[in-house]
Amino acid sequence: MRLFRLGDAGAERPAVLDDNGRAFDLLPLTADIDGAFLAGDGIARARRALEAGELPELDTEGLRIGAPLARPGAVICIGQNYAAHAAESGDLPPEQPVIFFKTPNTVVGPYDEVLIPRGSEKTDWEVELAVVIGKRARYLDSPDEALEYVAGYAVSNDVSERAFQVEQSGGQWSKGKCCETFNPLGPYLVPADEVGDPQQLQLRSFVNGEPRQDSSTADMVFPVAHLVHHLSQYLVLEPGDVINTGTPQGVALSGRFPYLAPGDVMELSIDKLGSQKQVLGKA
The missing domain is CATH 3.90.850.10 (Fumarylacetoacetase-like, C-terminal domain)
Incomplete structure (x- = not known):
């Protein structure tokens, strides 16, 4: 699992890649990947949601990758x-x-x-x-x-x-x-x-x-x-x-x-x- 952010500078959305390289939207869990997300056990929550199939898949074609x-x-x-x-x-x-x-x-x-x-x-x-x-x-x-x-x-x-x-x-x-x-x-x-x-x-x-x-x-x-x-x-x-x-x-x-x-x-x-x-x- 890899966390990353997609979109124009200043307007990125949080996302996660699974082990097969498919991208999924993290907005159901968090507005962004930041200190509050990390302090709130965000990585474990993202992993559980990904494994449970609770995150919608994303089309990343043409989207800028921002800082993670x-x-x-x-x-x-x-x-x-x-x-x-x-x-x-x-x-x-x-x-x-x-x-x-x-x-x-x-x-x-x-x-x-x-x-x-x-x-x-x-x-x-x-x-x-x-x-x-x-x-x-x-x-x-x-x-x-x-x-x-x-x-x-x-x-x-x-x-x-x-x-x-x-x-x-x-x-x-x-x-x-x-x-x-x-x-x-x-x-x-x-x-x-x-x-x-x-x-x-x-x-x-x-x-x-x-x-x-x-x-x-x-x-x-x-x-x-x-x-x-x-x-x-x-x-x-x-x-x-x-x-x-x-x-x-x-x-x-x-x-x-x-x-x-x-x-x-x-x-x-x-x-x-x-x-x-x-x-x-x-x-």
Whole structure:
């Protein structure tokens, strides 16, 4: 089962795909896939309704696929969480998770146009595993219980403008992370129990059909359970919050590849979670 949202931006309707790839309407259960839906045991309710045949089938032909989660309360990002990416950035692996934020309005659909900001010469791609929180988490006792607070996972593209992030930062990264359209998400929110071990997923990215990143979540410096537990010691994670867990090596910041230009095409995928594709335009 995979949750997703269909329709024009700002007017998406919630839907679910069964294991045979058929789409069904979730409007009988919820107005949207959001924090309230997740906190209200929405995934289990959707599964029961789907198995009972209580949801009407949908014709998805010609419909835009939006981000699978509406209105995330927060988008919390982990920097340099793959040792090889830290190295290509000129840094040692961090001893503590590096945390920054993206504004929630950066989240767009998995096939929406990504806009290169005005004045940008260093727009970059980053395939990441997104963790979607399913219930309120504060001061968790240990990483052993942390995955119980995860509703599901999705593909995320933490698009970044490196000059804004590094050279014009003023000491923080958000200028290079919060530009319009800088967080394509989806196409699906896949329930955590259908993904299994989040540290056994392959991540890949391509630009104009050429391979860029090819790694595994097994290579994370801080695994998902550690991150959820760690974050809960410093902030309250709410249902519908998104954690971008970091990107592996193979980005333009490394100097091995050119930065993005209008007309370029990014393609990203993660095992079990699907793939996304964006064309670059101008802001």
